[in-house]
Amino acid sequence: xxxxxxxxxxxxPGQKYINTRHNIGFRVLDTLCSEFKFEKKFNSDICELGDxxxxxxxxxxxxxxxxAVKSFADYYKVVTENIWVIHDDxxxxxxxxxxxxxxxxxxxxxxxxxxxxxxxENFWRFRVGIKNEDLGIIETxxxxxxxxxxxxxxxxxxxxxxxxxxxxxxxxxGKSPEIKII
Numbered sequence: 019x020x021x022x023x024x025x026x027x028x029x030x031p032g033q034k035y036i037n038t039r040h041n042i043g044f045r046v047l048d049t050l051c052s053e054f055k056f057e058k059k060f061n062s063d064i065c066e067l068g069d070x071x072x073x074x075x076x077x078x079x080x081x082x083x084x085x086a087v088k089s090f091a092d093y094y095k096v097v098t099e100n101i102w103v104i105h106d107d108x109x110x111x112x113x114x115x116x117x118x119x120x121x122x123x124x125x126x127x128x129x130x131x132x133x134x135x136x137x138x139e140n141f142w143r144f145r146v147g148i149k150n151e152d153l154g155i156i157e158t159x160x161x162x163x164x165x166x167x168x169x170x171x172x173x174x175x176x177x178x179x180x181x182x183x184x185x186x187x188x189x190x191x192g193k194s195p196e197i198k199i200i
């Protein structure tokens with residue numbers, strides 16, 4: 019298998035974490051892989067989209083995401099510029115999606131793990147906003163592991179569809195993301 023683009027969705031494995039804020043990356047990949055099937059490999063769930071594009075959901079916990087990403091990237095010789103990571107972001111209002119190239123982890127432990135394992139910040143991020151008015155009241159660690167509210171859940175399919183569609187367009191056009199806000 020030749021891999022040109024590796025798209026990583028961040029989240030935590032297991033039933034306990036399904037539909038939590040921290041698992042928004044997994045939800046976007048589920049949308050992208052809806053016509054295919056995930057397989058187990060490299061301590062991850064992997065889906066081949068074709069055109070040398072692989073979706074990867076690390077089955078380590080969030081804080082160890084970099085282990086699965088590094089193993090896969092090393093084995094298939096994927097350059098970091100061709101790694102796209104989709105993850106939750108508490109600094110962005112719920113529903114906004116921001117795309118950026120490189121930068122610090124901004125405190126996101128999954129991104130921190132990937133940076134540490136790859137030895138670089140040079141990869142693309144699709145940052146999906148999860149911030150709401152509860153964030154200041156609830157500790158960050160508890161907030162990201164909460165399920166979305168009923169009101170938020172109504173908009174979540176649209177948000178994951180928009181993010182997935184943006185990824186599909188970029189794959190189809192064969193180009194890297196551009197820095198922007200959706």
